[in-house]
Amino acid sequence: MATYTPHCEFCSEEEKSLAAIRFCLDCEEALCKQCVEYHQKCKATKSHYLMDLAAIVKSKIPTRKKFCEIHEDVSLDFYCTHQDTVCCRVYIPSKHQSCKDVLPLEVASELIKTSSLFEHTFSEWQNIGKTLDHLINDRKNNVNELEKSEPLICEEVDNLKTYLIKQINTLVKKIKTDISSCKKKNINQLRKDISEISEVYDNVKERGQELEFLKDHGSNNQLYLKLREQGKGVQDVVPNSCA
Structure with missing residues (x-):
């Protein structure tokens, strides 16, 4: 940024x-x-x-890739529709000489803010964000249920203990230990899930904010390049974060 x-x-x-x-x-x-x-x-x-x-x-200002990786001092000002790639002017004679439509980036990105590409990408990030939010809340509810269940189970075990002979006291203590250990193990895992999902959620939210910000304040070039950059990111996040 x-x-x-x-x-x-x-x-x-x-x-x-x-x-x-x-x-x-x-x-x-x-x-x-x-x-x-x-x-x-x-x-x-x-x-x-x-x-x-x-x-x-x-606001958060998204940076963009604006210079060619090979010709580092030449900006990416053209888009080849045939090869579906953004390129600099130096590449046109050597790499895109036979391509029919090599457009200035300003022309290619002219309607990007109202395009289906923007709507689809932005909608994908929003949907992923909702799913991640649901997962986080689900894990938090599980933690709360586990926190509430421990004293109830321990109370039942204590009540049972009063009706049993002294020989089973060892078993009662073992049950308490197992319950506490199981609770700790599950809570640790759930909290780890919350932390990992929250990290992805923040990332997704930030990407959505980047797109929304560029739509309202950025240039067409910036939004167009940011959408291309984020395109693969949607596919990477969906299968991993929503499993």
Whole structure:
């Protein structure tokens, strides 16, 4: 996730300390008033999405993969419909020369916020979140039932003990020990389940928040790339977390 900073990062590189007022989601940098104005005038950055820093303090900003893994200084600005992949301009002549439709990313992601891809992915995360929430509550209820059952069982054992001869006292103590051990073992396992499910739940909730945030505040490029990044994540979470 991007980190909030109160100072302009561009000016800081020139050993200047100016207060930042906006955050560029494309560059992932905080900008002062002067840099914001330059950002909006420069041809290469005027289409970038700038966000008020006050909103960033309350929100989580998803980072995105924006540079090619091979050509690290070249941004991913194109989408090949034939190979279903995002690529940089350097790859087009060598890898996509025979492909019919290689679109600018802005064109490919133009309607992403209202697309079925967004709706399906976001819905999947929500459904997984509900299932995980149900599992967590179920495990908590089991813990509560076990906590309540122990004193009741022990009371029954004590009542039984008063009607039995002294020779069975050893057996009574063993029953109590077994009950306590069984309860501890089960509670430990259930709490472990709760911890593991909660971790997955938090992850799923965060991914849903990322998508919701980008839909409301992010650029089409960011949301499109984040959806592609999360696509495989849905399939990985479903079978493991809902077992």
